[in-house]
Amino acid sequence: MLVVGSVALDSVETPFGKVEEVLGGSGTYFSTSASFFTDVNLVAVVGEDFPEEHLSFLRSRNVDLGGLRKVPGQTFRWKGEYGYDLNDAHTLETHLNVFENFRPEIPVGWEKSKFVFLANIDPHLQLEVLDRIVEPEVVACDTMNFWIERERPALVELLKKVDILLINESEVRQLGGEANLVKAARIILDMGPKTLVVKRGEYGALMFSEHALFAAPAYPLEEVFDPTGAGDTFAGGFMGYLAATRNLSPENIRQAIIFGSVMASFTVERFSLERMKVLEYVEIKERFRKFKLLTEFQGLD
Numbered sequence: 001m002l003v004v005g006s007v008a009l010d011s012v013e014t015p016f017g018k019v020e021e022v023l024g025g026s027g028t029y030f031s032t033s034a035s036f037f038t039d040v041n042l043v044a045v046v047g048e049d050f051p052e053e054h055l056s057f058l059r060s061r062n063v064d065l066g067g068l069r070k071v072p073g074q075t076f077r078w079k080g081e082y083g084y085d086l087n088d089a090h091t092l093e094t095h096l097n098v099f100e101n102f103r104p105e106i107p108v109g110w111e112k113s114k115f116v117f118l119a120n121i122d123p124h125l126q127l128e129v130l131d132r133i134v135e136p137e138v139v140a141c142d143t144m145n146f147w148i149e150r151e152r153p154a155l156v157e158l159l160k161k162v163d164i165l166l167i168n169e170s171e172v173r174q175l176g177g178e179a180n181l182v183k184a185a186r187i188i189l190d191m192g193p194k195t196l197v198v199k200r201g202e203y204g205a206l207m208f209s210e211h212a213l214f215a216a217p218a219y220p221l222e223e224v225f226d227p228t229g230a231g232d233t234f235a236g237g238f239m240g241y242l243a244a245t246r247n248l249s250p251e252n253i254r255q256a257i258i259f260g261s262v263m264a265s266f267t268v269e270r271f272s273l274e275r276m277k278v279l280e281y282v283e284i285k286e287r288f289r290k291f292k293l294l295t296e297f298q299g300l301d
C-alpha cells in the first residue's frame with residue numbers, strides 16, 4: 001500500500017485536555033492504522049525540526065519511510081479545537097511550511113503499488129503522486145473543507161481518477177453543494193468515485209455506491225479524549241483490510257468498514273497516537289467481535 005499525506009506536529013484542545021506539538025498528520029494516522037493489516041510505503045515531507053523519535057515510531061510499525069524527505073524548514077503544523085460536540089474540528093491554524101514547495105519522489109518500485117491512498121493533503125500533490133503510479137488496482141482518497149474551498153478544480157480533476165472517496169458528513173454537503181446527504185452523495189458519485197464512504201464521527205459511517213447502501217454505527221465509548229485522526233485511522237483500517245484480503249466484494253467492503261470503525265474507536269481514546277502506540281492486534285479482533293454483537297438482530301422470517 002502506498003500513501004501520500006501530511007506528517008505533522010499538532011496542537012489540540014478538547015474539553016478533556018490540551019496537547020502541543022504532538023505527532024499528527026493524515027499520513028501518520030493512516031500509515032499507523034494500516035500497518036496492523038499490511039505493508040505501508042509512506043510518501044511525505046518533514047522539516048529539520050521533526051523529532052527523530054516520531055520517525056523511529058513509524059519504523060517500529062514497519063512503515064517504509066523511503067518516500068519521506070527531511071528538508072530544511074519547518075514541519076507542517078495544525079492547530080485545532082473541539083467543543084463538547086466532538087464531531088467537528090475547528091481549525092485554528094494551518095501552516096503548510098515544508099509542504100508548500102514539496103515535490104513528491106516515488107522510490108523505484110513503488111510506482112507499481114496496487115493499493116493507493118491519497119490522504120488529506122493538497123489535491124495537486126495527490127494528483128502528482130497518482131499520475132506516477134502504473135495501473136493501481138484501488139485508489140482511495142480523503143480531503144477536507146480547507147481544500148474543497150481553496151483548490152476545488154484540482155480536487156474535481158482528482159475525483160475522476162479515484163475509486164473510493166472517504167470524507168466526513170459536512171464535507172459531503174460542501175462538495176456536493178447540497179444539504180441532503182443522500183442527494184449530495186449521488187452528486188459526488190457522478191463526479192467519479194464508484195464508492196463514497198461518509199464518516200459521521202460518533203454516529204458511525206455510511207457507504208454509498210450505485211447499487212448499495214451500508215450503515216455502520218460507531219463503537220460506543222465511555223472515554224473519548226481527542227477525535228483528531230479518527231478519519232485517517234478509519235481509512236487506514238478500511239484500506240489496510242482491503243489490501244490484505246484483495247477482495248472487493250460488497251461483503252468484504254462491509255467488513256473493511258467495520259475494521260475502519262474499530263481502528264478509529266481506539267485512536268480517540270487518547271491524544272495523538274498514544275493509544276495506537278500500545279495497541280495489539282488481539283484487541284482489534286476482540287473489538288471487531290463486539291461490533292458484530294452490537295448490530296446483530298433477528299430477521300422477520
Ligand code: AMP
Pocket residue numbers: 006008009010023024025026029077078094120121122144146147227228229230231232233
Ligand atoms: P482527521 O481528524 O482524521 O480528519 O485528521 C486530522 C489530521 O489531519 C491532523 O493530525 C492534522 O495534522 C491533519 N491536517 C489538518 N489539516 C490539514 C490539511 N489542510 N492538510 C493536510 N493535513 C491536515
